[in-house]
Amino acid sequence: MLATMLAVSFIVFAALEHNIEDVATHVLGQFATADQRHSWLRENGYFDPFLVRYLRWLYGFVSGNWGVSTHFKEPVRALIADYLWQSALLAGLSLLLMVPLALALGVLAGMREGSLLDRAISILSIATTSIPQFASAVFLSVVFVFWLGLLPGASAMTSGFEWKEMVMPVMVLTLAGAGYLARMTRASMVEVMASPYIRTAQMKGASFARIVLRHALRNALVAPVTVIMLYIPWLLSNVIVVEAYFGYRGFGTLIYTASLQHDVYLIEAGTMVAVIAVVGTQLLSDLANVWLNPRVDFATPVSTKATL
Amino acid sequence: MRLLAAALRSPAAVLGLAIVAVFLFVSLFAPFIAPYDPLKTIAPLQLPGASAPDGGHFWLGTDLLGRDILSRMIYGTRTVLLWSTIATAAAFAAGVLAGLLAGYFQGVTDTVMSFLANTLLSFPVMVLYIIIITSFGASGTNIVVAVGFGSAPVVFRITRALVMDVRERDYVAAAITQGESHLAVMLREILPNVTTPLIADLCLRLGYTAITIGVLGFLGLGLPPPTPDWGSMAAEGKAMAIAFPHMVIFPCVAISLLMLGLSLLSDGLREAAKRQVRT
Numbered sequence: 139m140l141a142t143m144l145a146v147s148f149i150v151f152a153a154l155e156h157n158i159e160d161v162a163t164h165v166l167g168q169f170a171t172a173d174q175r176h177s178w179l180r181e182n183g184y185f186d187p188f189l190v191r192y193l194r195w196l197y198g199f200v201s202g203n204w205g206v207s208t209h210f211k212e213p214v215r216a217l218i219a220d221y222l223w224q225s226a227l228l229a230g231l232s233l234l235l236m237v238p239l240a241l242a243l244g245v246l247a248g249m250r251e252g253s254l255l256d257r258a259i260s261i262l263s264i265a266t267t268s269i270p271q272f273a274s275a276v277f278l279s280v281v282f283v284f285w286l287g288l289l290p291g292a293s294a295m296t297s298g299f300e301w302k303e304m305v306m307p308v309m310v311l312t313l314a315g316a317g318y319l320a321r322m323t324r325a326s327m328v329e330v331m332a333s334p335y336i337r338t339a340q341m342k343g344a345s346f347a348r349i350v351l352r353h354a355l356r357n358a359l360v361a362p363v364t365v366i367m368l369y370i371p372w373l374l375s376n377v378i379v380v381e382a383y384f385g386y387r388g389f390g391t392l393i394y395t396a397s398l399q400h401d402v403y404l405i406e407a408g409t410m411v412a413v414i415a416v417v418g419t420q421l422l423s424d425l426a427n428v429w430l431n432p433r434v435d436f437a438t439p440v441s442t443k444a445t446l
Numbered sequence: 447m448r449l450l451a452a453a454l455r456s457p458a459a460v461l462g463l464a465i466v467a468v469f470l471f472v473s474l475f476a477p478f479i480a481p482y483d484p485l486k487t488i489a490p491l492q493l494p495g496a497s498a499p500d501g502g503h504f505w506l507g508t509d510l511l512g513r514d515i516l517s518r519m520i521y522g523t524r525t526v527l528l529w530s531t532i533a534t535a536a537a538f539a540a541g542v543l544a545g546l547l548a549g550y551f552q553g554v555t556d557t558v559m560s561f562l563a564n565t566l567l568s569f570p571v572m573v574l575y576i577i578i579i580t581s582f583g584a585s586g587t588n589i590v591v592a593v594g595f596g597s598a599p600v601v602f603r604i605t606r607a608l609v610m611d612v613r614e615r616d617y618v619a620a621a622i623t624q625g626e627s628h629l630a631v632m633l634r635e636i637l638p639n640v641t642t643p644l645i646a647d648l649c650l651r652l653g654y655t656a657i658t659i660g661v662l663g664f665l666g667l668g669l670p671p672p673t674p675d676w677g678s679m680a681a682e683g684k685a686m687a688i689a690f691p692h693m694v695i696f697p698c699v700a701i702s703l704l705m706l707g708l709s710l711l712s713d714g715l716r717e718a719a720k721r722q723v724r725t
Contacts, residue, residue, distance in 0.1 A: 145565040153581045261458075264713070268706040270657040272664045272680060273698035280691050375572035379661055383684075393573060394665065397580040405580065409573055416568045 139417055146413045147199070151192050154402050158184045164400040165208050199410060205403035209395065214407045217392065222411065225381070225388035229373040231304065232311035237366060240316040244323020244362065249350050251328045259320065267317035271376055275310045275383045282306065292385045307384050311376060315369060322365055327358040360427070367423030371416040449642060452718035459714020465707025473523040480517035481505075484674045487512040494692050507692045509682060518674040519696055525675045526704070530655040533590040537597035537655075538648060544598070545605025550613060550632050556606070563599035571596045575658065579667045586669055589662060593655050604647055608640040615639075646716040653708035660701045676701050 155161055161184065162175035170178075179185060183194070198204070204214035247259035269277070282289045283306070290303050330336065331354055339349050378390035385391070389408070396404040453459045472479060481502055482488060490512035494505060506515040544563075548556040566574070578592040612618065613636065621635045662668040663677020671678060676697035683693030 141561070142565050142568055145561070146568055149565070150577065153577055264709055265706060268653070268709050269702040270660055270698075270705065272661060272677070273702050276680065276684070276694050276698045280695065284691060371570050374570040378572045378576070379665070382665060390572075393576060397576045398666070400580065405577065409569070409577060412570050412573050413568050416570060420568075 139421070142417060143413065147196055147410060148192065150406055150409050151195055152188075154406055155191065155195075156188075160400075161402055164402050195406075199407065204407040207396070207401050207404045209399040209401040209404070214404050217404065218389070218408060218411055221387060221392040222389045224386070225374075225377050225390060228304070228307055228311070228381070228386065228388055229370070229377060231308045232315065232373070233366075233369065235308065236312045236316045236319065236369075239312070240319035241323050241359065241362060243316070244320040245327050245350070245355065245358065247320070248324040248327025248358070249331060249346075249354070251331065256324070260324065263317035263320045263324075265317075266313050267321075269314070271310055271314050271379045272383055274313055275306070275380065278306060278309060278313075303384075303386075307380050307386055310380050310383075311373070314376065315372065319362060319365065319369075323358065323362040326361040327354065330354045330358040333357075364423050364427040367419045367426060370419040374412050374415060449645065449715060449718055449722065452721065453711070453714035456714045456717065458710045459718075462707045462710025462712075462714060465703055466711055469523055469527065469704050469707070472520055473527045476520050476524050480514075480520040482514035482517040484513060484518040484521040485672050486514075488514060493690070506696050507690070509679070509693055510686065515679075515693065515696060518679060519676070519700055521674040522676045522679060522697065523700070525669065525673055526656050526659055526701070529586055529589060529659055529669070530652055532586075533593035533659075534597070534648065534652045534655045536590050537594045537651070538601055538644075540594060541598040541601025542605050542644065545602045546609055546632055546637065548602070549606040549609025550628065550636065552610070559602065560606070563602045566595055566599045571658075572661070575662060576667065579662065584662075584667050584670055589659060589668065592662075593658055596658070597651055597655070601644075601647070601651070605640060605644065608643060609636055612636050612639045642719045642722065643716070646712050646719055649708050649712035649715060653705040653712070656701065656704055656708070660697075 158179055159175065162179050163170070166175060166178055184191065186194075202215060204218070206212065207214050207217055210217055243259050243263070247256040250256060266274075289305050290300075292303070336349060336353060339353050344353070374389070376390075377388055378394055380386070381388045381390035382394050389412075393405065393408045393412075395401070396408060450463075454463065488508060490508060490510060492508040494507040506519065508514055509518070544559050548559040569577075574596055575592045578595060579588055582588045582591070618631060618635050621631045626634075659668060659675070660677035660680075663675045663679075664681045666678070666681060668677050669675050679697040680694050683690070683695075683697070686693060
């Protein structure tokens, strides 16, 4: 895992700083003269061999020295901490809404395979997963913002934190994510309901509610619960679109602005933080799987089986 | 083909195929269907159904620059289908080849390739796209590169797992004992036995790529203007959505429908593949 992180850091650094002329242009602006760029590059050690520069950057990252953002003119570390917190709030709220909703729908659909309720939930979840976030943001905006006028269409929070402005982004993220989780839960539930021990319970004369709640649920939820962890990387990707759409000032907007402004140091550190989050959640999801399912084989981690 | 026939026993898959077929038809015959030139300025900000100066109608209205939205949507179908097919094909070619090699030879080959795949997969996808497109600029080729790096590792993992399973079968052992070359075993014995599940994934991945292209277009990182592209059309329309919601709604409906068609079709194919294995 450490090797993966090192490889990632090398790729990020190589992609963004392979051309030092570009770095100088992005840092000093388009109107700097060639001489200015040249002396800036020399002062900051950019004429050293590539590997030396990489190692110096890596040391800087590990020791918490992430440079100064060229666009925001602020230290990168403070910026990321600030914006990441906003995104964590957004992502946390949507997970809080999405997980119970998706698990409940999945269990309801999967407990009687092929029933009308199952069909309806399956169609709904296919439809919601098919709509890209920017499109569902548009549809929801048209209904709730333009027609009904209930909610604000942007979430820039310019005048302090406003709960109302959270509703739209949270709704879009929840809608987009719930479908996949519901379908997974359904598949898992269907499989469990067809297993011999459920038939035993039926023949014992246990009521349907008891079978579902006492016997099926625990086993059916193992697969979906381990997948929930993988939603964190998914959210890190998807907040970019949602935040950009609603102008919400979170991690996604930060990375997006950084890329539009060619803010090299901010992109580098932001990517590294995102990758650390992804690798960390993969580890957690493997641990959760071991904890929930004692029969797990240690050779194949879940994170390699399921990919959102 | 037999797989497709089996999949089409489900009405949902038929609907999926029908949706995809309509989009395919529209993109192939775009010049004959589109009422106007998608790049030509005619009359700005017309509402849907407004009559055009030449006696026709702007069925879906016109955009800020006075271009007919229906025609741009029709040509946009071409853009989306063309680039998502190229990008998905590239990702599949790389992923399947690497998966075949890793699953067949295992050992060091597998270790190295799996490490590379894991490295690429530890990037959140959008972040990966953004890095690639910022470092190399926005163009069709770079979209293909970005999607390739994002999807190939997933295809690689699926293929590798399938190949590892098939490789243990007796007929593969028989072929190796017969002295057939590695290449022949991989192409003649293994590949045909892993294609079915891959086809279902191909369909779904085509949809994901279409969405990616839409999202990149929406974020202003996609194909450079004035190429008609649903994502950038939606982005252009978003600023004026309060007064002219039609500019942003239609492209969003189109991309959602295309994805819906592909996921229904992919679902049908996957179910059919499962049934085939059972029987």
